Amino acid sequence: MHLFAPRSFRGTIVAATVGLTTLAMVVVVLGIQLVLEYTAQRDIEQVLRDRSQAMVTIVQRASSERLTVPADLLEPGMVVYDDTGERVAGSVESNVRELADSLGASDRPRGVQGPGDEEQLLATPFTTPSGDSGVLVVSQETGPYERSERYAMLATIVLALLVIGATAVIALKVTTQALKPVTRMADRAADWSEHDLTHRFDLGPPTNELAALGETLDHLLDRVASAIRSEQRLTSELAHELRTPLTAIQGSADLALLRGVEDEAVREDLRQISASARDMAGVITTLLDAARDSTATGRACRVADVVPGLVAIVADRVEVVDRTAESSARIAAPADLVVRAAAPIVDNAVRHARRRVVIEATDHPDRVELVVRDDGEGVDASVREHLFEPGVSGRSRGAGLGLGIARRLARSFGGEVDLDPPAHGGASFRIRLPRR
Structure with a gap:
C-alpha cells in the first residue's frame, strides 16, 4: 500500500x-x-x-x-x-x-x-x-x-486534464523553489555534522519562516556543540583521573611478580589484579576514543578494512572463518571505531568457541550486517534478555562490560548490536552498521 x-x-x-x-x-x-x-x-x-x-x-x-x-x-x-x-x-x-x-x-x-x-x-x-x-x-x-452533450463533455475532460497537468507543473515548480533553501540547509547540516560543528546557517534576522528556522537551528547547534564539548571534557578528565590509579595498581602488581612471590595463590591474585587493571584501562581508552570520534567522523570504511583488526584479536586461539569477501559497501564510520565496537563481540566469541569462529558480512540497501558466530554452548536463556546490561555475563567469567560497551559504541555512529535467536550450537551476534 x-x-x-x-x-x-x-x-x-x-x-x-x-x-x-x-x-x-x-x-x-x-x-x-x-x-x-x-x-x-x-x-x-x-x-x-x-x-x-x-x-x-x-x-x-x-x-x-x-x-x-x-x-x-x-x-x-x-x-x-x-x-x-x-x-x-x-x-x-x-x-x-x-x-x-x-x-x-x-x-x-x-x-x-x-x-x-x-x-x-x-x-x-x-x-x-x-x-x-x-x-x-x-x-x-x-x-x-x-452529440452536443458528448462534444461538451469531451472538451470538458480535455480541459480538466490540461488544468490538472498545469497544476502539477506549477505545484512542482513552486514547491521546488520554496523548499530549495531547506534542501541546502539539510545538505549543509549533514556536511557539518560529519566534519565541523562550528558552522552556522547565518540567514540573518528572522524576516520569514525559513530565516526563523535557520536561527532556531543555529541556537540548537550551539547547544549541541556545547553539550558535546562538555561530554568530551568530562570524559577526558575522568579518563585521566582513572588512568593514574589503574596504572599504579598494574605497575605495583607487575613489580611484585617480578620480585618473585613464593605463594602460588598470591601470584595468581597478582596476575588477576594486573589483568583486570589492564582491561579496565582498555575500556577507559575505548570510551575516550569513542567520545572523540563521535564528532570527528567523516571518514568511511569497508568491511575489508575492519576484518584484519578483528582477526588480530583472535590470534591463534581458535580457527577463524572469514566470509566477508562479498561485501563491498561503504560503512559510515571510521575503521578503527568499527573495530572497537566489534572487538568485544569477537573476544566473547573466542572465549566461548570450541574450535571455530565465523565472521560473515552482508550488504543491504541501508546497512551492512556483520555476523560473528561461534560453535560454543550458546547463551544461557536466563541472561539473553539482559545480556547487554552492565554486570551481566553468561557462562564465562568477567564483569560483563564488554557487550554493553560494544552496543554503546555501535550506537554512537548509528549502528546496533543484537543477539540472534538461539540456533543449533553456539551464539550468533549481529552488528548492523550504517551505510555511507
Missing part, C-alpha cells in the same frame, strides 16, 4: 495538490454534464411544446365546421388523431409509430421517450371551435442534443 507513497515533503505537497485538483475537476465535469443534460432535456421539451402549440392553433383556425388538417402546413414528425384515436393526417418515424398511435388516444398532455432514447414524443389534446376533439402527437429527434 505504501509502495507508491511520495518519499519527500515536496512530493507529498505535489501529490496532494494534484489529488485535490483532480477531485475538483471530476466534480466540475460531472456538474457540467448534469447541467448540459438538464438544459438539453428542457430545450427538447420546450421545442415540442412550441411546435405543438403552433400546430394546434393552426388546426383550430382551420376547423371552423369540422376537424380539418392543412396538409401543406403539417410538419414532418407530426400526427393528428381524431377523438376515436384514428390517424387523420401526418406521419412519424417507423420506429415510434406504434408509440405515437398509443398516444393518439390520450385525453391529457403526455410526453414519452422513444425506443433507444433517440426521439421524444409529446401528445397534446385539443378541441376545435366546431366541438370536434383530437390529439396532436409531435416527435423530436434527440440525437443532435446528445
Whole structure:
C-alpha cells in the first residue's frame, strides 16, 4: 500500500495538490454534464411544446365546421388523431409509430421517450371551435442534443486534464523553489555534522519562516556543540583521573611478580589484579576514543578494512572463518571505531568457541550486517534478555562490560548490536552498521 507513497515533503505537497485538483475537476465535469443534460432535456421539451402549440392553433383556425388538417402546413414528425384515436393526417418515424398511435388516444398532455432514447414524443389534446376533439402527437429527434452533450463533455475532460497537468507543473515548480533553501540547509547540516560543528546557517534576522528556522537551528547547534564539548571534557578528565590509579595498581602488581612471590595463590591474585587493571584501562581508552570520534567522523570504511583488526584479536586461539569477501559497501564510520565496537563481540566469541569462529558480512540497501558466530554452548536463556546490561555475563567469567560497551559504541555512529535467536550450537551476534 505504501509502495507508491511520495518519499519527500515536496512530493507529498505535489501529490496532494494534484489529488485535490483532480477531485475538483471530476466534480466540475460531472456538474457540467448534469447541467448540459438538464438544459438539453428542457430545450427538447420546450421545442415540442412550441411546435405543438403552433400546430394546434393552426388546426383550430382551420376547423371552423369540422376537424380539418392543412396538409401543406403539417410538419414532418407530426400526427393528428381524431377523438376515436384514428390517424387523420401526418406521419412519424417507423420506429415510434406504434408509440405515437398509443398516444393518439390520450385525453391529457403526455410526453414519452422513444425506443433507444433517440426521439421524444409529446401528445397534446385539443378541441376545435366546431366541438370536434383530437390529439396532436409531435416527435423530436434527440440525437443532435446528445452529440452536443458528448462534444461538451469531451472538451470538458480535455480541459480538466490540461488544468490538472498545469497544476502539477506549477505545484512542482513552486514547491521546488520554496523548499530549495531547506534542501541546502539539510545538505549543509549533514556536511557539518560529519566534519565541523562550528558552522552556522547565518540567514540573518528572522524576516520569514525559513530565516526563523535557520536561527532556531543555529541556537540548537550551539547547544549541541556545547553539550558535546562538555561530554568530551568530562570524559577526558575522568579518563585521566582513572588512568593514574589503574596504572599504579598494574605497575605495583607487575613489580611484585617480578620480585618473585613464593605463594602460588598470591601470584595468581597478582596476575588477576594486573589483568583486570589492564582491561579496565582498555575500556577507559575505548570510551575516550569513542567520545572523540563521535564528532570527528567523516571518514568511511569497508568491511575489508575492519576484518584484519578483528582477526588480530583472535590470534591463534581458535580457527577463524572469514566470509566477508562479498561485501563491498561503504560503512559510515571510521575503521578503527568499527573495530572497537566489534572487538568485544569477537573476544566473547573466542572465549566461548570450541574450535571455530565465523565472521560473515552482508550488504543491504541501508546497512551492512556483520555476523560473528561461534560453535560454543550458546547463551544461557536466563541472561539473553539482559545480556547487554552492565554486570551481566553468561557462562564465562568477567564483569560483563564488554557487550554493553560494544552496543554503546555501535550506537554512537548509528549502528546496533543484537543477539540472534538461539540456533543449533553456539551464539550468533549481529552488528548492523550504517551505510555511507
